[in-house]
Amino acid sequence: MSRKEQIEETATALFKAKGYSATSMRDLANELGIEAASIYSHIKSKEEILQKVCFRMAREFFEATDAVDSPQASATERLTKAIAAHVKVMTQNTEASAVFLYEWRHLSEPYHSSFLSLRDKYEAHFRGIIRSGVESGEFKVPDVKFATMTVFSGLNWIHTWYKPEGKMTPSEIAENLTYMMLNGMKNN
Amino acid sequence: MSRKEQIEETATALFKAKGYSATSMRDLANELGIEAASIYSHIKSKEEILQKVCFRMAREFFEATDAVDSPQASATERLTKAIAAHVKVMTQNTEASAVFLYEWRHLSEPYHSSFLSLRDKYEAHFRGIIRSGVESGEFKVPDVKFATMTVFSGLNWIHTWYKPEGKMTPSEIAENLTYMMLNGMKNN
């Protein structure tokens, strides 16, 4: 791993733990065992690290869900696979995912706006799947947008409790979340 | 509204918008139209504001859900009412709720620990309802803790999109969320 990658990974962990604003370059340097000024031999600015993490994660989520999508499949199958892909990316990048979810607001323009439009586009992918399921009669939801947000909420809360050494594997998490979202808790 | 309350409300809005760390006392003073030093006539420290907001919201959530709970009712009814109470508090305090959800980590000890144990206790209330529903045969879930976290995720994501002028009222939101959590999206 290059020093640059090491800086980004360490910074990501700190950004998740303390938040972007509360993380100083001296905190980061301390964690790396070097002086703060030395970091600037490898990166241009503190925000550059945040940009890299946010946009890399956006790309990872896109690629993972695109790779498993097949337009001719049922909405149920498409949603199941999209959830599994999202959970996989998230559990493999817990810290970067948290930064992607909560620290993007510290991006300056034009990064802030372009990040938001990427995120909207990603949500639209899920919204499209759910809408097509409603149209085909597979799904029945109060409101497509509301249902999409609820699915996302379940997906995006995972990083708050997931631990690699926990009893649930990523694919079990995906399976359970899909079950909850499709069938609910009621015992029929 | 007293000046002190005005300071807390303005700070809450800034803490939500920019995050606790990125909000300076000068930002706050500017928003209030006074000098930063003047704020200290009313409050002791920046963190004191955060403490007030976090613990006040914890109390509000507890009181609201306790008030509607009845141990002899069915788990379905208890969960329905708890969700409605939570959504009501959240939609009536969108900014304070966001601070409650994301900024508590900037609390110093012993506030940090005691906040976390309050939050655990609150989650335990929901977990208890879901567990009793599983025991009575009303619910069927992959895992009680997982189901509780998923319900919470839906509850706690609301503040990211809720707008008082939006088309969904708080009670409709609660109704729709309850429907999704109990029945899922599948069209039976």
Added chain:
DNA sequence: CCTACCGATCGGTAGG
């Protein structure tokens, strides 16, 4: 509620 100010820390640069 203001002026005047404090020591500490911030992100970052120059020069080696």
Added chain:
DNA sequence: CCTACCGATCGGTAGG
């Protein structure tokens, strides 16, 4: 990658 340092800003205090 370090030493030495910059101007800006931080939370907060003294004194009125």
